[in-house]
Amino acid sequence: MNNSDPTVAREPVVAQKRESQGPVLAASGLGKVFHQGERALEILQQLELQLAAGESVAIVGTSGVxxxxxxxxxxxxxxxxxxxxxxxxxxLNDCSERERGALRNRHLGFIYQFHHLLPEFTALENVSMPLLIRGLAPAEIIPLATELLQQVGLGERLSHKPAELSGGERQRAAVARAMVGQPDCIIADEPTGNLDEATAARVFEVLLQLRQRHNTALLFATHDRQLAARADRVLELTQKSLRQISL
Ligand SMILES: Nc1ncnc2c1ncn2[C@@H]1O[C@H](COP(=O)(O)OP(=O)(O)OP(=O)(O)O)[C@@H](O)[C@H]1O
Ligand SMILES: [Mg+2]
Structure with missing residues (x-):
């Protein structure tokens, strides 16, 4: 997959050291306006954010904020x-679409509320995908993806397709997929929002353990104040910007 792309084909499996020791992820003066016919809907305005290496930050805020x-x-x-x-x-603004894709692939893992696993592929294949895109050979990828799946407790489910996994297992596979490329940073949008309380707590625990083991920064949105309280910092999105709160 994509082996002909020179920007991704030469990426090593272990993320290269970042050029600076600054934040892994940062935003400044960030704004977002959606246009709905004649109407302009401003959602974010002059937003500032810095996520340090290895830091965990929760984002809370009312639905639709x-x-x-x-x-x-x-x-x-x-x-x-x-x-x-x-x-x-x-x-990112200075990058071409291709450069953005390569940067994302090397430095970022994304976990969605609904796993977004590819239905026709097995758990092992899904978790292998970021490294296949990076241009690694299957012989290198399979041991890494297998190990990650073992770490999230799915060592016995490698050949299951998403429809053959439980909801919590699917989210754990999504966690493994986000982690397999050893990114600097994981972004997770309500990663456990679709699960019952006990399963959510278990999946979140797996995410925290892996993040600690790999020293990965984590930025996650949640409605669950108990989960948010586990983060190093909690930021509330309110009035189009972020402010630090204590829970
Ligand atoms: N593509 C779009 N076009 C127009 N409006 C949009 C679009 N995407 C989102 N919005 C609007 O932007 C607002 C913020 O949506 P967003 O999904 O970011 O909220 P949220 O804080 O994640 O909510 P929730 O907690 O329910 O997930 C909402 O009012 C939504 O209707
Ligand atoms: Mg949302």
Whole structure:
């Protein structure tokens, strides 16, 4: 897959050291306006954020306030209307689509509320995908993906397709997929929002353990104040911007 692309084919399996020791992810003056016919709907305005290496930050806020919008911008999945975003010291605004893709692949893992696993592929294949895109050979990938799946407790489910996994197992596979490329940073949009309380707690625990083991920064949106309280910092999205709160 994509072996002909020189920007991704030479990526090593272990993320290269970031060029600077600055934040792994940062935004400044960030704004987002959605246009709905004649109407302009401003969701984010002059938003500032810095996520340090290895740091965990929770984003809370009422439904519809713009948490997913913010995470999608930070993950390079959508374009801001104003401001800048830096990932691993590179300003995303200055990157071509291809460069953004390569940066995302090397430095970022994304976990969605609904797993977004590819239905026709097994758990092992799904978790292998980021490294296949990076251009690694299957012989190198399979042991890494297998190990990650073992770490999230799915060592006995490698050949199951998403429809053959429980909801919690699917989210754990999504956690493994986000982690397999050893990114500097994981962005998670309500990663356990679709699960019952006990399963949510278990999946979240797996995420925290892996993040600690790999020293990965974690930025996650949640409605669950108990989960938010586990983060190093809690930021509330309110009035189009972020402010630090204590829970
Ligand atoms: N593509 C779009 N076009 C127009 N409006 C949008 C679009 N995407 C989101 N919105 C609006 O932006 C606002 C913020 O949406 P967003 O999904 O970011 O909220 P959220 O904080 O993640 O909410 P929730 O907690 O329910 O997930 C909402 O009012 C939504 O209707
Ligand atoms: Mg949302």
């Amino acid at each position: 713009g948490k997913s919008t913010l995470l999608h911008l930070l993950g390079g999945l959508d374009q801001p209307s104003a401001g800048s975003i830096w990932l691993a010291g590179r300003r």
